[in-house]
Amino acid sequence: MDVSTPLLERLVERRILVPMGVDGLYGRSGIFESVVTGLESAIARAGSADEAEVLRFPPAMPRTEFERSEYMKSFPQLAGTVHAFCGGDREHMALLTKLATGEDWSRDHKPTELVLVPAACYPLYPMLAMEGVIPGGGRLFDVQSYCFRHEPSADPARMQFFRMREFVRVGTAGQALTFRDLWLLRAKTLISNLELPFEIAPANDPFFGRAGKLMKDNQLEQELKLELVIPVASAQPTACLSFNYHQDHFSNIWQLTLAPGKSAHSACVGFGLERIVLALFRHHGFEPGHWPAGVRHTLWG
């Protein structure tokens, strides 16, 4: 295929992605979505032996829990809060006038109780906290949700709204680390079966500002985060999966305990669904029916 034309342009030409007028926001075709569905099945099969509890969350979570999460300390630039009009007839008239004259009408909106989900596992921890002490064997979840990150970009692999599938282990430090190692192996097998070139490397989250530098260094040094990167649409390969050991970070925030005084540790593996699907189009072409037999078998059995 002609790889001199940017991937986004080629996907738009073939109407696999449809631009919506804002960077990082696209309509997707039935073909794109059929690959997402196949990928989710393949991921589920890779983890099926574990019998994780399946939970699916909407694109928002309670603001009060988000406030506790320390997300605004680490990644304030990425979060999205939901605001709404809360006035009566009089305020409505004023709002319509602003709309008509091109003034900023949404500045008068008030914050609602909702913040957009920044990562699929965030709604899980407050839910776990409500459910009390973690039982001896720990807990394991299979979650998925739309996530929002405010980082408009012309790179199709950096969408503002995207779907993240995650498996999350909560238990002892040993259980968390064993889980992460297991998924490193499973992920290598899965991405190999999808015949995509990849590397795994230590990584850091995009911590904000001057104070963030220290947190990045710490995360790298302790190898708390690993990423599986695949060449997609930018000069550098794109992180398509991440493997995170949180230590007792979330347990300290939400008091998740294994026994009185004993904090739980947690780890997660996250799959960027749109990114992996884009990688498949990038490397195997635009007609999934013509993809290599092994790839099709991995996706659709």
Added chain:
Amino acid sequence: MDVSTPLLERLVERRILVPMGVDGLYGRSGIFESVVTGLESAIARAGSADEAEVLRFPPAMPRTEFERSEYMKSFPQLAGTVHAFCGGDREHMALLTKLATGEDWSRDHKPTELVLVPAACYPLYPMLAMEGVIPGGGRLFDVQSYCFRHEPSADPARMQFFRMREFVRVGTAGQALTFRDLWLLRAKTLISNLELPFEIAPANDPFFGRAGKLMKDNQLEQELKLELVIPVASAQPTACLSFNYHQDHFSNIWQLTLAPGKSAHSACVGFGLERIVLALFRHHGFEPGHWPAGVRHTLWG
């Protein structure tokens, strides 16, 4: 089954819905989602003869297009705008102080370019406008997306974020009305096959304020909107599907034309996926494996 206990409570007991701490926001179990998947397949089969173009949109659309849509004129109370922090290190410090002291930290956020999608067909019209004159046979789309409506409620059938599947016809007035009549028949068959009790009745959208009264009356009088209602969790049956004839409303906003000077008309049928799934649990019990054979066949073939 014991119907004296409210539906929400029974779903939560069985962990089919998991409360997230805000009315209208729930985690859903794998069982709930398997019914959503089955329902979407059944809907697709009902409309498969039409070969509609499949498009899937993220939960947000561009604010500029939303402004044109007149949604804020009719339903300002329901819309959700996405706001984000846009400062540097200094503003970040101030934000963290507010968070620590319990002040409202998100009031300083700025509106982004995004507004949450209020109905699955809203992102479609601006896209159509960009694509120019509608060809002679008109166009037909199969869309789905998460929709947001700011109406926190203890009724599980009134979620703040929910998924809406829609078929949308754009063409002549005759094509739009024929399409709506066809889907009225198809929907009756589908909901009958799901063995759910229903009625179809003229309806109106929740137009805002004093001026909204006139718009409600007009919509009812012209029978522009019909709803298929099913008893779910409240005293009144819940609108689970709606059948809408927009006349040339959206074409006038986005200049959708069939030929120079000839406005397109449009119609849509919308399926409230969570509502129909809740109706299935309400009427057939909490174990889909034990639902009547005909219902299971309709959902899972």
